[in-house]
Amino acid sequence: MNFKKIMISICRQNHIRDNWKVDLEGESFKGFVTRLAEELSSFAVELESSYNADITVNVNSYADLLNAVRITSNADGFINKCIGHIIGQSQNLNLFEDLKRAVNRVAFAPETVQPDESNRKVCHNCGSGC
Secondary structure, three states, X not given: OOOEEXXXXXXXXXXXXXXXXXXXXXXXXXXXXXXXXXXXXXOOEEEEEEEEEEEEEEEOOHHHHHHOEEEEEHHHOEEEEEXXXXXXXXXXXXXXXXXXXXXXXXXHOHHHOOOHHHOXXXXXXXXOOO
């Protein structure tokens, strides 16, 4: 069976304010990724996460926090896409919920993600060019 591989990449963060700090290195996040990976494995989706110290995102708002978490799915042509680009506006300002929405969208409905050239302003300050 061929698995679709999805990578979650966490950028280094420079928190301008104390708001929006989410522990993306602790046991809670690791457990979240493990549980999500287990759910997706039955659908032939392989999920991994990594940390990218090469890119630093200044976090001054929740939108910036969404910019600091990226998703790559080579099978769909998505390389290092910000969560904000994938899901648009957050419904509940819950990073784990938004990350799950983004991963599921890429896994099961990648055609619903706006193309890069759509002129849709979804993020800023991340350097990804989206």
